[in-house]
Amino acid sequence: MNIYFAFFRGINVGGNNPLPMKTLVAALDSIGARKVRTYIQSGNAVFESAEMNLAHLSRQLSAEINKRCSFEPHVHILTLEALSKAIVxxxxxxxxxxxxxxxxxxxxxxxxxxxxxxxxxxxxxxxxxxxxxxxxxxxxxxxxxxxxxxxxxxxxxxxxxxxxxxxxxxxxxxxxxx
Structure with missing residues (x-):
């Protein structure tokens, strides 16, 4: 399993595009993510997945949220290596x-x-x-x-x-x- 970070853009800001973290966790679970953890309400998630194609994973997650919440957020997914490199x-x-x-x-x-x-x-x-x-x-x-x-x-x-x-x-x- 690979460790990924999902950063959502424009959710839960000023009452627009509400996405409860429970719904986010459920959406990630439904696309095969495991060990999902979220941080604050602005759309940050850490999870594990066997999927290797980040663009496909991002599209899947965005579509799943659209099904549940009727809006399709921009989702940027990073690997553990990419975020570690950005920090270093x-x-x-x-x-x-x-x-x-x-x-x-x-x-x-x-x-x-x-x-x-x-x-x-x-x-x-x-x-x-x-x-x-x-x-x-x-x-x-x-x-x-x-x-x-x-x-x-x-x-x-x-x-x-x-x-x-x-x-x-x-x-x-x-x-x-x-």
Whole structure:
């Protein structure tokens, strides 16, 4: 069995796309996932599966949620190795002391022509970012809610992205070991 992480985008935000964690667990169970664990209500799951095709697994899970909840969320699935690599390759190790200021944006595919120059013009003096192999690292010490860089990153990268703060990334990795 392989250990995977499912990061959902746009669920349980402002009353939109409600997905109770019990329903999420049931949906994962129905597609053959085992040892399912969830973390907070924003759509983070750790599970085991024999399936090797991540795109197929993502489509299956999204379709199963659509059957149960009448909406089809974007689901980004990562392997244990991919998440571990993203943690190890964090280019801003000094930022981990304030885990809510450090974000990892997991891209659904490699951007063909990311507009990094435009992103650089949007960043505040205190902000830093780096795109590394499918992960958009963002350190926003003043908060991502007030960051023009954060607000425009997905559009300027040109591919769908789902974002998690450092605390969440570390917590789900910890859960994978339990």
């Amino acid at each position: 390759e964090n280019p801003f190790p000094d930022a981990v002391t304030d885990p809510s200021s450090l974000h990892l944006g997991f891209l659904s595919s490699s951007p063909k022509s990311p507009n990094l120059e435009k992103l650089a013009t949007l960043k505040k003096v205190s902000e830093r970012f780096l795109l590394v192999e499918g992960v958009f690292y963002l350190h926003a010490p003043e908060g991502v809610g007030r960051s023009k860089l954060a607000a425009n990153a997905e559009r300027l990268l040109g591919v769908p992205m789902t974002d998690r703060n450092w605390k969440t990334v570390c917590k789900v990795m910890e859960m994978a070991g339990s």
